[in-house]
Amino acid sequence: MHAAAPVPTTAAPDLVRRTADLLEALRARAPLVQCVTNTVVQNVTANVLLALGASPAMVDVRTEAGPFARVADGLLVNTGTPHEEARDAAVEAATAATDAGTPWVLDPVAVGALPVRTALARELLALRPTVLRGNASEVLALLDGAAGGRGTDATADADDARSVARASVGRHVGAIAVSGPVDLLVTPDGTVVRVANGTEVLTRITGGGCALGAAVAAFASVAADAGEAAVAATVVHTLAAELAARDAGGPGTFQPVFLDRLATLTPDDVVRGARVATEASDGDR
Amino acid sequence: MHAAAPVPTTAAPDLVRRTADLLEALRARAPLVQCVTNTVVQNVTANVLLALGASPAMVDVRTEAGPFARVADGLLVNTGTPHEEARDAAVEAATAATDAGTPWVLDPVAVGALPVRTALARELLALRPTVLRGNASEVLALLDGAAGGRGTDATADADDARSVARASVGRHVGAIAVSGPVDLLVTPDGTVVRVANGTEVLTRITGGGCALGAAVAAFASVAADAGEAAVAATVVHTLAAELAARDAGGPGTFQPVFLDRLATLTPDDVVRGARVATEASDGDR
Amino acid sequence: MHAAAPVPTTAAPDLVRRTADLLEALRARAPLVQCVTNTVVQNVTANVLLALGASPAMVDVRTEAGPFARVADGLLVNTGTPHEEARDAAVEAATAATDAGTPWVLDPVAVGALPVRTALARELLALRPTVLRGNASEVLALLDGAAGGRGTDATADADDARSVARASVGRHVGAIAVSGPVDLLVTPDGTVVRVANGTEVLTRITGGGCALGAAVAAFASVAADAGEAAVAATVVHTLAAELAARDAGGPGTFQPVFLDRLATLTPDDVVRGARVATEASDGDR
Numbered sequence: 119m120h121a122a123a124p125v126p127t128t129a130a131p132d133l134v135r136r137t138a139d140l141l142e143a144l145r146a147r148a149p150l151v152q153c154v155t156n157t158v159v160q161n162v163t164a165n166v167l168l169a170l171g172a173s174p175a176m177v178d179v180r181t182e183a184g185p186f187a188r189v190a191d192g193l194l195v196n197t198g199t200p201h202e203e204a205r206d207a208a209v210e211a212a213t214a215a216t217d218a219g220t221p222w223v224l225d226p227v228a229v230g231a232l233p234v235r236t237a238l239a240r241e242l243l244a245l246r247p248t249v250l251r252g253n254a255s256e257v258l259a260l261l262d263g264a265a266g267g268r269g270t271d272a273t274a275d276a277d278d279a280r281s282v283a284r285a286s287v288g289r290h291v292g293a294i295a296v297s298g299p300v301d302l303l304v305t306p307d308g309t310v311v312r313v314a315n316g317t318e319v320l321t322r323i324t325g326g327g328c329a330l331g332a333a334v335a336a337f338a339s340v341a342a343d344a345g346e347a348a349v350a351a352t353v354v355h356t357l358a359a360e361l362a363a364r365d366a367g368g369p370g371t372f373q374p375v376f377l378d379r380l381a382t383l384t385p386d387d388v389v390r391g392a393r394v395a396t397e398a399s400d401g402d403r
Numbered sequence: 404m405h406a407a408a409p410v411p412t413t414a415a416p417d418l419v420r421r422t423a424d425l426l427e428a429l430r431a432r433a434p435l436v437q438c439v440t441n442t443v444v445q446n447v448t449a450n451v452l453l454a455l456g457a458s459p460a461m462v463d464v465r466t467e468a469g470p471f472a473r474v475a476d477g478l479l480v481n482t483g484t485p486h487e488e489a490r491d492a493a494v495e496a497a498t499a500a501t502d503a504g505t506p507w508v509l510d511p512v513a514v515g516a517l518p519v520r521t522a523l524a525r526e527l528l529a530l531r532p533t534v535l536r537g538n539a540s541e542v543l544a545l546l547d548g549a550a551g552g553r554g555t556d557a558t559a560d561a562d563d564a565r566s567v568a569r570a571s572v573g574r575h576v577g578a579i580a581v582s583g584p585v586d587l588l589v590t591p592d593g594t595v596v597r598v599a600n601g602t603e604v605l606t607r608i609t610g611g612g613c614a615l616g617a618a619v620a621a622f623a624s625v626a627a628d629a630g631e632a633a634v635a636a637t638v639v640h641t642l643a644a645e646l647a648a649r650d651a652g653g654p655g656t657f658q659p660v661f662l663d664r665l666a667t668l669t670p671d672d673v674v675r676g677a678r679v680a681t682e683a684s685d686g687d688r
Numbered sequence: 689m690h691a692a693a694p695v696p697t698t699a700a701p702d703l704v705r706r707t708a709d710l711l712e713a714l715r716a717r718a719p720l721v722q723c724v725t726n727t728v729v730q731n732v733t734a735n736v737l738l739a740l741g742a743s744p745a746m747v748d749v750r751t752e753a754g755p756f757a758r759v760a761d762g763l764l765v766n767t768g769t770p771h772e773e774a775r776d777a778a779v780e781a782a783t784a785a786t787d788a789g790t791p792w793v794l795d796p797v798a799v800g801a802l803p804v805r806t807a808l809a810r811e812l813l814a815l816r817p818t819v820l821r822g823n824a825s826e827v828l829a830l831l832d833g834a835a836g837g838r839g840t841d842a843t844a845d846a847d848d849a850r851s852v853a854r855a856s857v858g859r860h861v862g863a864i865a866v867s868g869p870v871d872l873l874v875t876p877d878g879t880v881v882r883v884a885n886g887t888e889v890l891t892r893i894t895g896g897g898c899a900l901g902a903a904v905a906a907f908a909s910v911a912a913d914a915g916e917a918a919v920a921a922t923v924v925h926t927l928a929a930e931l932a933a934r935d936a937g938g939p940g941t942f943q944p945v946f947l948d949r950l951a952t953l954t955p956d957d958v959v960r961g962a963r964v965a966t967e968a969s970d971g972d973r
Binding site: 156157158159161162198199200201202228232233234235322323324325366367368369370371372373374 | 727730731734735738739744745746747748749750751752755756773943944945946947948949950951952
């Protein structure tokens with residue numbers, strides 16, 4: 119898999135303005151976001167949702183996960199520690215969400231070489247998630263059958279996943295968010311959006327990406343479509359991280375400051391700080 | 404369910420003084436507190452117990468949970484992520500605790516609409532917990548069969564649970580602690596105690612209430628009865644939170660500062676800062 | 689079990705210099721460290737590994753745990769919350785690690801009185817871990833069949849485990865690390881090393897010892913033998929903690945500052961701050 123050639127982009131002030139509005143809408147609605155996620159990051163995921171203004175519910179038990187997904191405003195399914203009961207809950211929740219029209223996000227953590235989660239993620243992908251979010255290795259492994267990285271590290275670059283992601287929106291998923299130094303997002307109409315906010319510190323803590331998946335689910339409850347949700351969540355999450363990193367002394371102090379920043383980020387901060395650009399949608403570039 | 408009419412209260416300096424003494428007693432004893440609790444908050448619960456001066460033990464495995472509950476100084480059973488093995492451990496531990504006289508606390512997280520945990524919480528209630536702790540929706544759902552809230556959010560007000568709680572102490576449980584902007588506690592003799600300490604930030608982090616349940620179990624090991632334990636834990640927990648909120652920039656920085664405050668809170672701080680009042684116990688008001 | 693008589697020690701500048709070099713080597717390699725560990729400390733363990741410069745992977749699911757242990761650079765197996773699936777994953781991973789030559793660390797949390805984890809730890813010990821790490825009660829309970837402490841607290845002193853540990857290196861394990869106010873380490877040739885760094889605050893948070901086990905696994909991937917890995921991890925972990933404690937207001941603020949310190953600790957900091965001494969290896973003293 120070779121990196122795609124650089125593609126010219128133009129700033130996207132409309133997406134930024136829309137993100138600012140969606141942040142306000144999210145806080146006004148306080149959406150109930152169900153998370154079937156790995157045990158490593160449950161706590162930080164719940165705290166990120168709370169800081170954002172959403173209401174987390176870690177309902178990941180058989181026979182509860184499905185019915186709850188019907189009434190939740192959004193759902194995250196993350197394959198990080200796919201124990202038997204969590205796998206059942208994941209499939210149950212995703213099935214119910216698709217059936218009930220609850221927007222849901224699939225985060226295929228460490229999919230590729232590891233057999234249990236790879237089979238699970240494929241089963242979940244067939245249920246047509248609203249948004250697929252992962253790093254480039256994970257997205258490629260799931261959509262293209264590539265071998266995947268060695269865990270949550272991305273050995274592939276976000277751009278490596280660009281064509282595969284563009285070919286998959288509409289067919290498998292509503293939108294795709296690929297994390298990296300610059301996040302690459304593909305919206306339902308095939309538009310490629312790049313978000314250049316963020317900080318290297320996000321790679322030095324556990325759960326940064328996993329919590330972003332939950333944020334996408336939260337924004338999906340107020341957004342008009344999957345693409346808007348993915349863009350808004352990515353901008354808010356990475357911008358808050360970028361601002362927090364300025365006040366942090368390292369990966370430890372970064373984490374509480376990041377939650378404070380998420381909680382206090384204003385629509386004006388978004389308008390001032392977001393670095394969002396789009397490529398022209400010109401076929402299978 | 405309608406809110407009860409306001410009831411006149413009088414300050415309760417004796418309960419405050421007693422709380423200050425119990426804080427010292429807890430630190431002198433360093434009680435061993437077993438927690439069968441949800442995976443989202445295990446870490447923060449252990450850290451709250453350690454900051455308080457107790458010794459946490461997250462023994463939640465079948466065939467270990469029961470025997471351990473016989474030797475522990477207190478037990479918390481929380482229904483937040485009721486996986487199959489955790490359910491067995493919860494029932495095993497509660498049964499052994501009741502049999503051995505180990506004080507134990509039931510925290511029926513998100514009981515009401517969710518079937519697995521609701522059935523579990525009813526089974527646990529029948530084992531007669533020393534203290535029942537939850538928000539008003541959870542307490543009503545468990546004691547009164549009300550539909551419950553939409554998760555850990557309380558849609559009911561603490562006062563809504565007042566009569567049901569008063570009717571239940573002695574019959575089902577030793578004491579009841581209902582969390583809210585003002586916490587409402589019902590002691591074994593039916594006295595209603597209100598604790599007005601706390602901070603809104605506690606609702607913006609995960610695990611604030613769950614960790615309070617563990618604190619009640621810790622105080623139960625040194626208190627003369629269930630009511631004292633519930634009052635002391637609530638005062639210490641919410642007062643430390645209130646003081647921490649003054650020094651925090653948001654829900655992220657609040658959490659480490661809260662643990663520091665719990666660790667350094669003095670009996671004098673309790674006497675100076677506690678806002679505790681009682682209603683007269685005058686029958687089924 | 690009586691404490692051994694004090695034994696004269698001499699400063700070990702070579703071990704300190706070697707630790708400084710290994711810290712650089714670890715950061716250069718970014719080893720992939722698999723953790724099959726308890727749910728209470730998964731998050732802090734992953735963050736400690738990341739701060740150190742390693743890459744954590746919490747692969748603790750049946751049929752994934754074994755194959756992953758063959759490709760990982762190091763493995764930690766911790767018995768803290770030994771649920772059924774985690775037990776299977778632990779045995780699977782340890783078996784594969786021993787077979788493939790992946791260095792691995794056994795942390796027998798709360799082994800002794802609790803039957804499930806004690807049986808599990810004995811089964812794991814028979815698979816010959818590279819390093820055994822625990823407090824004195826746990827190490828004695830596992831190696832000597834002593835009754836053990838009442839949980840993660842050490843009721844025995846590190847020196848109590850000295851002779852048993854010396855008798856066990858080579859037979860059961862490559863090296864042994866016993867935590868305490870002064871950490872006692874026994875290297876493969878029977879040398880007893882004492883590390884006097886650390887802070888009392890490490891006993892007031894959950895996961896300090898568990899994360900150290902993961903750090904040993906990370907250093908084992910770059911060290912020449914089990915003893916070096918145990919010494920280097922202990923020095924780096926306890927020195928970073930000691931430095932962090934100076935800037936922390938209590939057990940809450942200690943935790944983020946500790947991660948920052950781990951991330952920024954330099955080889956020079958190690959040379960300046962490490963307090964390492966060895967006893968002469970003179971038979972069964």
